[in-house]
Amino acid sequence: MTDQQRSNTPKTDQIGIITGGSLKNNLQARLTVPSHEVQEGAFVVAGGEKDRWLFYGLITDLRLEAHDPRYAQEDLGRRLSPRLAGLLRAQTLYTSAEITNTLMMEPGPDPLEDPEGYETWFQSVLTESVPPQPAKTVPLHHAPVRLARAEDIALIFGKEGEKAFFRLGDTLEQGHPVCVNLDRLVQRSAGIFGATGTGKSFLTRVILAGLIQHDKTAVLIFDMHNEYGPDDIASDTGLHVPGLKGKFPTKVRMVGLGRNATIRGARPDYTLEVAEADITPEDVLLLAQELNLRDTTATTLDALRASFHGTWFSEFKKMRTNAFVPGDDGKLEPAPDSVQAWAESVGVHGSAAEALHSKLRRLFNAPYIVEQPAANALQQMIDNLDNGQHVVLSFGDYETDLDYLFVSNLLTRRIREVWEKRTNDFRGGKGAPEPRPLVIAVEEAHKLLNREMASQTSFSTIAREMRKYYVTLLIIDQRPSQIYDEVMSQLGTRITGWLGDSDDIAAVLTGLASRDALRGMLARLQPKEEVLMLGWGVPMPIVIRSRRYDNVFWEELLQPKTSSRKTNTVFDGLDF
């Protein structure tokens, strides 16, 4: 063996050496281990402990290479004895890996030689006084490349149990914990994507539980399918899935829609009814598709508002259609309380007004829309959110898109207005307290944030203004391509499971560097419980195995002190 080869033989976790690359593109490494020991998406570190910088990136491609293509083409095993063939292969055939060059950081003190110095330094990294920086240079030729150790991951993604770091899953190869910073996660709107059955709802439960336990943010969940509040049964495994209400009985308030709402047979903490006076023409326009409204609708609604102001909905509802009375001349004319009569009086098209009236019948008949709600549930929800509680609005039996769109948008609009006012008061120096950050979680987000709707819903306003008013969204969706691009590009953190559709993949990756590399990774995720985390909210993209939502999760979350994970994960990863 030559000296050169000797120095290349892997020391412990080394997998290769850097052989090329550029800042604009990826790095290339020649592997010194068999190709099968490394997988796409693996988190690797390039550079030696004595080097000026350590570089952090992901393996995005593996290629079989030959010193001369003829060595690869020839079936060496047939031409030479096994020993010779083996020796020849070892020197002429190899695997090269493509590695993204994402972050760089100065190496800290050696944890073995100077544990105290290391710990101090590690803390300064966690508090971001010495943060990892975007890679602005490249590693040296032949810099060693190794798989990331637990402490590398903790340096970049944070350490579980410290500050706002919350374990969302583990790395694929070695199962090192990967955390998100919950405070950062809610600073901008976030999205959880994936085809059906990839584990979106389960992962959302994990995140929501983390947020609730972390207790810095109020959470409002529009629970379209009654998944988050009450206990549930997993459709595939038949196992019991605990809901948030059962685990946080006082912190989580369950709100049912409609006076007699029951949620999976149980009574909610209180019920919500929508006051007719709270409905604006915009709330109706939003339902254009659902109600199949015509182009004339806006004019009619404007006229209604001009005539009746805040009570337009009630007044319109009370009007009769096709009601005629004999006039002075004996001819039939529209009854005074009819749509037709009102239309004539304000100069809008009678038949358009009639058509709108009949189309709004679904709303007129919705039992949860009442003239006088029994209680001011909206105020109660706001109070709950103020008092460190969290609200799950269950739609109960109102599972149609119409109900979901109408109620969630109306509530969000009202709540956002409150937060906006509070923010202005706070910023206006009137001594008002800082508003509590609020996260609104919505399933099937594309129904509220699609291209047609995006200009009208309060959701897209929230997504676009980021967290100017202390409100952000957590959107959960199967079809990211159907969400308006402008909203997608505003999402701080994107967490995505497997997606089959190329449009969906492209949508999730909009606006990100190294899209091409990530696209491949995304397409090859396991169909379940593996996600790619990316975007502003995470230091760099990474593929993780989602944290399991099960009893162990709840034990760890609710009694972190006795949890086995409490031990020093930084040193766990080291081979002493």
Added chain:
Amino acid sequence: MADHIEIGRLLRSETTGFVFGCKLDQIDSPSFGALVRVRMDDHYQIFGLIYDIQVQDDGLVRQLITSDTLANEAWLDTRGNRTVPVEIGVLALGYMLDGQVSHLLPPRPPLSLDEIFLCTPAEIAAFTGAGRMGYLRHVLRDQDKPVEELLAAHLKQARDVQSAAGNPAWFEAALEEVIALLKDDYPTLMRVLGAVDELELARDRQSELNGRLG
């Protein structure tokens, strides 16, 4: 000493190699691929590898071959007393100065009539085991020579010596070095490895045979 087999004397030399001559009846000892040394003085000797053995003709041989009868005496006389020596080409591989082996080319070539010796197993082990097999590059340099055959012959000799000296790993390390040196030259490397494979096969057959006999 009986192991110090003198096999001839130097005819002519240059930096990269030399040619020595021996009598026709001495020719049993030197063989293709054998390691030899030239003793220059007590401190300095040059090592080389036999790559060529040439028997030249002369007028007498031509005459004898064309005569109808070849008398036994004439045959013996020609073999033993010819004035034209057998010429043996040697590739310089390195030298030993004050007991230190170097795989660089010798600083001075040997001089006319210097004595050439066949290396003993101990000398072979010392020369081939020193350093990092740098001498192999000299063997591979001159592609006009039958490099693959030469290497195969040398590797066989050295492998046997090194194994007997308790260093069986030597052979694999030598092969790695050969591959490293030749991997840019696919056709030559494949020819060399093909020849080495012959060696391996021959050894396998031998041990199989021994196994059957024993």
